[in-house]
Amino acid sequence: MTLETFTEDFNKGYTYKGDYITIGGAKLNDEILANHFVNIPLKTINRHGLIAGATGTGKTKTIQVLSEQLSSKGIPVLMMDIKGDFSGIAQPGSENDFIKTRHSQMNLPYHSNGFPVELMTISVQNGVRLRATTSEFGPILFSRILDLNETQTGIISLIFKYCDDKKLPLLDLKDFKKTLQYLTNEGRSEIEAEYGRISTASTGAIIRKIIELEQQGGDLFFGEPSFDIADLMRIDEKGFGYVNILRLTDIQDKPKLFSTFMLNLLAQVYSQMPEQGDSGQPELVIFIDEAHLIFNxxxxxxxxxxxxxxxxxxxxxxxxxxxxxxxxxxPNGVLAQLGLKIQHALRAFTEKDRKAIKSSSENFPSTPYYKTNEIITQLGTGEALVTALNEKGIPTPLVVCTMRAPMGRMDILSDSEINHIIEHSKLSKKYNHSFDRESAYEILTAKLERLEETQENKPQKETAKSSSKNQGSDLSKGFLKVVTSATFIRGAFGILSKIINNNSKKK
Known part of the structure; x- marks a missing residue:
């Protein structure tokens, strides 16, 4: 195949009527081609995507490039920063000889630029704190997070119903635990009478699941104020979309917390966002780094x-x-939904690796210009196999893309720079002051305290009564014969009978 044929096919595949972002330039026969820009139409960015590749092949910089290009088009981004690599996007980068050479070969001008950034957290790290209430999850989603069976899920639904009926707000995990413990013990007869019997074995299993979630940091995530997803979709005064970086470097060993947050976020976005139809560009793009943490x-x-x-x-x-x-x-069911595929190099060290390479190669459109299963192991750092969806939803031709350099800093921010961003953040002022208003925990605790006081006072009253009886024992003995005599009993029943008859006549 000639260069002319490649150029003709390439231009047909990567030229669009609408707006697009440029992620790099095409490469053929080990040569970067000038003016062969790999463009991704904004119209199909919401058709999802995959960025894959071995460690050190350039995935992080690819995510940065995509985020910068989207931000510059006024599209907000949410990044899941597991390794702590992305914060440098807030500051302008610097041009070096390598960047100059690469961009000149593509004939693509290079500009350094910083982008508006929010640093967020769901753990103990510094940043805008993201929270959600237990009520916002609802019984079904909450049950799925805890991985409960059908019987246990039924108990969760029952507890949510009980709290709704009794006006007991479920805001955090301690609210839910307190309600469950109350209904298993002191409130057992109450819930059995109104809603049905619940198994103590099932409630014990649910408690253990909640404790597991707490140990992974769930107690930090559940609470108020809950985060408004509209705050992820802000545009700055220059028209740039905010790059929201969720700092997750300390939760790599806490996959349940990560998947809890992700599922809640996606559910909230889906339920609150209106249908867009066939719009020209997305409202928000979410990048999930180290995605295997969700699925494993x-x-x-x-x-x-x-x-x-x-x-x-x-x-x-x-x-x-x-x-x-x-x-x-x-998972294959998710993989089948991903329109944009950016595949960096894979390494073939074992038989399992070779099978994975063969499987990955089969996911790409066939092409006469590359031997996909071979070139996938030969890609250099910052190079990737790319195929997208054009404006009609048809896959674009497979191309080896030399990625453009990020415009932001290709390094992390210093501690002082991070603190400066957080201190001057409007969202930090909005969400970093937690509060714990009266909810199920406080209401049930007060109820149990009143019950305990009643139980403590009861023996004292009985003791007082007993003491009075002892003090007047002689008097009691004197009256005992009178009140037990037949005359007294007949007289008492006679009086009682008159009272009943009079009441009956009145009615």
Missing amino acids: EASKTLLNQIETIVKLIRSKGIGIYFITQNPTDI
Whole structure:
């Protein structure tokens, strides 16, 4: 195949009527081609995507490039920063000889620029704190997070119903635990009378699941004020979309907390965002780094929930991009929904690696210009196999893309720079002052305290009565014969009978 034929096919595939972002330039026969720009139409960005490749092949810089290009088009971004690599996007980068050479070969001008950034957290790290209330999850989603069976899920639904009926707000995990403990013990007869019997074995299993979630940091995530997803979709005064960086470096060993947050976020976005239809660009793009953390520990039910949301959420103008080392980390049901594929180099050290490479190669459109299964192991750092969806939803020709350099700093921010961003953040002022208003925990605790006081006072009253009886024992003995005599009993029943008859006549 000649260069002219390649150019003709390439231009047909990567030229659009609408707006687009440029992620790099095409490469053929080890040569970067000038003016062969790999463009991704904004119209299909909400059709999701995959960024894969071995460690050190350039995935992080690719995510930065995509985020910068989207931000410059006024599209907000949410980044899941597991390794802490992305914060430098807030500051302008610097041009070096390598960047000059690469961009001149593509004939693509290079500009350094910083982008508006919000630093967020769901753990103990510094940043805008993201929270959600237990009530916002609802019984079904809360049950799926805890990976409960059908019987246990029924108990969760019953508890939510009881709290709704009794006006007991469920805001955090201690609210839910307190309600469950109350209904298992002191309130057992109450719930059995009104709602049905619950199994103590099932409630014990639920408590253990909640404790597991608490140990992974769930107690920090559940509470108030809950985060408004509209705050993820802000535009700055220059028209740039905010890059919201969720700092997750300390939760790599806490997959349940991560998947809890992700599922709640996607559910909230889906339920609150209006249908966009066939819009020209997305409302928000979410990048999930180290995506295997979601899927490795997820139950089958949770996987089905994620797959369903990924299928439906694109109609709300939301694009989701999964970043992982190997495409096989992503379940097939989710993988089938991903329109943009950016595949950096894979390494073939073992038979398992070779099978993964063969499987990855088969996910790409066939091409006469590259031997996909061979070139996938030969890509250099910052190079990737790329195919997208054009404006009609048809896959673009497979191309080896030399990625453009990020405009922001290709390094992390210093502690002082991070603190400066957080201190001057409007969202930090809005969300970093937690409060714990009266809810199920406080209401039930007060109820139990009153019950305990009643129980403590009861023996004292009985003792007082007993003492009075002893003090007047002689007097009691004197009256005992009178009150037990037949005359007294007949007289008493006679009086009682008159009272009853009089009451009957009045009625």
